[in-house]
Amino acid sequence: MNETLVIGRETVELRRKGSGAPLLYLHGGIGDTDWLPVFDEWTTRFSVVQPLHPGFGASTGGERLDGIEDLVFHYLDVIVHLGLDRSPLTIVGASFGGWIAAELAARYPAVVSRLLLVAPAGLWIDEAPPNELFGREPGDLAAVLFHRLDHPVAAMMTAVSDIASLPEHLILQQFKAMEALARVAWNPYFHDPKLERLLPRVRAKTSIVWGAEDRFFPPLYGQRFAELIPGASLHLVPNTGHLVVLECPEEVTRQLLAMTN
Amino acid sequence: MEFYFFHLMPWPHLPEDYHGPAWIRCPNELYDPERGVGAYNRYIDELVYAEELGFDGVCVNEHHANAYGNMPSPNLIGSILARQTRRCKIAIVGNALPLYNPPIRVAEEFAMIDVISGGRLIAGMVVGGGPEYYSNGLNPAQARERFYEAHDLIVQAWTRPGPFVFNGKYYKLRYVNPWPRPLQKPHPPIWIPGAGSLETMEFVARRRYAYMGIPYFHRRVFERNFAFFREACEKEGYTARPEQMGWLCPIYVAENDEIARREYEPHFWYFAKRLLPGIETSPPGYTTARSAVKLITARSDFLLFVDTWEQVVEGRYAIVGSPETVVEQMTDMIQSLGVGSILALLQVGTLPADLTRRNMELFAREVMPRLQAWDAQRRAQAA
Secondary structure, three states, X not given: OEEEEEEOOEEXXXXXXXXXXXXXXXXXXXXXXXXXXXXXXXXXXXXXXXXXOOOOOOOOXXXXXXXXXXXXXXXXXXXXXXXXXXXXOEEEEEOHHHHHHHHHXXXXXHHOOEEEEEOOXXXXXXXXXXXXXXOOOHHHXXXXXXXXXXXXXHHXXXXXOOHHHOOHHXXXXXXXXXXXXXXXXXXXXXXXXXXXXXXXXXXXXXXXXXXXXXXXXOOHHHHHHHHHOOOOEEEEEOOOOOOHHXXXXXXXXXHHHHHHX | OEEEEEOOOOOOOOOOOOOOOOEOOOOHHHOOHHHHHHHHHHHHHHHHHHHHOOOOEEEEOOOOOEOOOOOOOHHHHHHHHHHHOOOOEEEEEEEEHHHOOOOHHHHHHHHHHHHHOOOOEEEEEEOOOHHHHHHOXXXXXXXXXXXHHHHHHHHHHHHOOOOEEEEOOOOEEEEEOXXXXXXXXXXXXXXXXXXXXXXXXXXXXXXXXXXXXXOOXXXXXXXXXXXXXXXXXXXXXXXXXXXXXXXXXXXXXXXXXXXXXXHHHHHHHHHHHHHOOOOOOOOOOOOOHHHHHHHHHOHHHEHHHOOOHHHHHHHOOOEEEOHHHHHHHHHHHHHHHOXXXXXXXXXXXXXXXXXXXXXXXXHHHHHHHHHHHHHHHHHHHXX
């Protein structure tokens, strides 16, 4: 299931499992970089590919990122190298990964057939600025990302009272990932001022899933995405925070199946 | 040996019931401009008084959006000092280069102060503190690259005949041609502070600039860093001059040890526990991931995480006592660090004007001459 893809001088760590139409999962900044149990459910209908972004895990090139466009080109390369463009492609993108997915579908509409956006970043609303990701203690961050703090990942984050107590390779990996994220998302903060103008270009069949209790990107952002992407539908998930794929994976699966049937 | 009087210009009026950070999110409603009139003018008077007392120079630095140091523009204070002093060096340590776009601004303002002061400027260049990358919106992952590129641009602007073209990654200028040019040749001396990054030390050693140890660490951190720096100079083929190494330390002198501690301690804790919180913020990419890991595992050696007066004394986070005690502890530190530029922080936190002045006077009259005599004797013996 674990593979390494080499594109030019960069290496991409990825997991691939299942058979059927290709499904590319683009992960967020935190919480969904491991292979999740819910992906297994998708493998009966899809060939699921979960690459790690540059700077995350063993994927290289994080220090060369300069903006969201670099990631759009990066994933175009990944799609072509894996041959995912040979049949209609479904992209599921969550949070930061949802932003990449939305940019890709807006800039290269022919590449993406179905688009499932799970609380994507990418837009900015003055009345509801996104929350702070950088420089927070893990427990503090969990309280903003999760609605249910008894979720095992939330509990794990809350239990880390001091980052310095973690094994050094884990801290190093986390710092590298955060640096890659900062290179793209520090300023403008987790958005691309051009994206509003680009989203009407999306031709993929699009569903948007949003936690009704998301305190990182308030559900207002879901409405804005739904207004801008032609034909998109928005599904609010009750009692769920920002990390829908962790807190309510069954709803993500339901929308995925609904849009592919 | 050279003595500098360092001022941070702290905000001494944080309310007792405020327990938040002093950086980034410290509400600026807590800054009262009416009281600021007194604070700024008192602090400037203290800097001017340092020249009268015989200090070789005065130091100011740049910080933004915080209660720790109210000098977002040290160049404004530097230009006042250029006129209100006659003899002493004016060390601006420094300008946070990445925060100026284009950094030609730094070349211009430093040149102005150098010319106005008749060539007394020391040009400090810093990356800027971690919190400043939040307050100014600048991408911390670009901090180091921007710093080095801005440095190159500024030094070229001072030394190459203009106009010339500068085509960097971040700064692209077709007509670099600043007026005025600095008075000192080839340019004002450059000081660069560092917290122990090898990359910075090698850079400073290669250029033969002065290295200033970032303060508020346990003495063992300074010892390690200055040893690394001397080694880096040896690798460049020369032995570091003592004056090429600056040691910044909070110091308080009184009649005897007991009075010194009693007068100083509450003001020092205001500084350590009220003004430092938040200064340790290290945004992603601000240092290499490897250095960042090193820094958080060494946190216990930073003053913010120190809780008792015994730890303060043992780690030499501050040097406090009678003139005899201060001279004794300072000679020990100067010897073990190998430094020759002493940056004395004689006002911290809430230390009031009268105690600050007496501290400055006692330091200048009782400590400085003895250290100078000791140093002269030491050098004579070595020669």
